Amino acid sequence: MDLIPELKPGVWNAWIYMSVFIIQMIIIMFAGEKVRRRSHVPEDIKRSRRDRYTAVVANAVWLLALICSVFLPLKTGSIWFYAGFIMFLVGLIILIQSTYHFMKTPSDRIISKGVYRFSRHPMYLATFFICFGAGISSASWIFLILCVVMVYCFHREALVEEKFCLEKYGEAYLKYMNSVPRWFGFFKCMKDLS
Numbered sequence: 001m002d003l004i005p006e007l008k009p010g011v012w013n014a015w016i017y018m019s020v021f022i023i024q025m026i027i028i029m030f031a032g033e034k035v036r037r038r039s040h041v042p043e044d045i046k047r048s049r050r051d052r053y054t055a056v057v058a059n060a061v062w063l064l065a066l067i068c069s070v071f072l073p074l075k076t077g078s079i080w081f082y083a084g085f086i087m088f089l090v091g092l093i094i095l096i097q098s099t100y101h102f103m104k105t106p107s108d109r110i111i112s113k114g115v116y117r118f119s120r121h122p123m124y125l126a127t128f129f130i131c132f133g134a135g136i137s138s139a140s141w142i143f144l145i146l147c148v149v150m151v152y153c154f155h156r157e158a159l160v161e162e163k164f165c166l167e168k169y170g171e172a173y174l175k176y177m178n179s180v181p182r183w184f185g186f187f188k189c190m191k192d193l194s
Contacts, residue, residue, distance in 0.1 A: 020092060022131060065131060069138075069143070101113045
């Protein structure tokens with residue numbers, strides 16, 4: 001793994017992994033006004049100064065990672081590539097499932113089907129797997145460091161979203177929070193199923 005990777009634009013670069021986010025954005029954009037509005041926490045929600053800055057940093061780092069991915073060749077044929085590709089596939093499956101249920105659930109209901117039964121924030125979880133998969137497949141420490149910053153920022157954004165959902169859905173969301181882990185887990189969910 002290289003601290004300073006070889007940077008050159010190419011077809012077989014990490015952008016292939018990151019392009020799934022652009023595709024997801026386009027799908028949500030054309031899914032209708034209700035889905036588009038639901039995809040963002042309203043601007044007027046109260047955020048601490050730290051959370052406002054964190055949201056700006058998250059978007060800037062995500063954009064930087066997207067641009068950086070254009071110049072990071074995948075280490076095809078190496079153990080790095082295969083390990084990262086597996087992480088990417090896990091993230092892609094989570095992203096597809098969570099996007100589907102996000103779009104299909106009416107905006108006046110809590111999304112609690114599919115992967116939302118195991119994670120309150122599966123899209124952020126998918127972002128973690130996809131971005132780390134890209135960083136590992138390209139064997140880039142710099143990209144992985146960007147991913148760590150993104151994970152922190154998205155964690156802060158998840159806290160803001162939970163606060164918003166508590167205000168919007170009240171007791172029903174509190175019950176959901178108590179039965180589904182923030183990031184990932186089967187144990188709370190399996191206990192509820194028995």
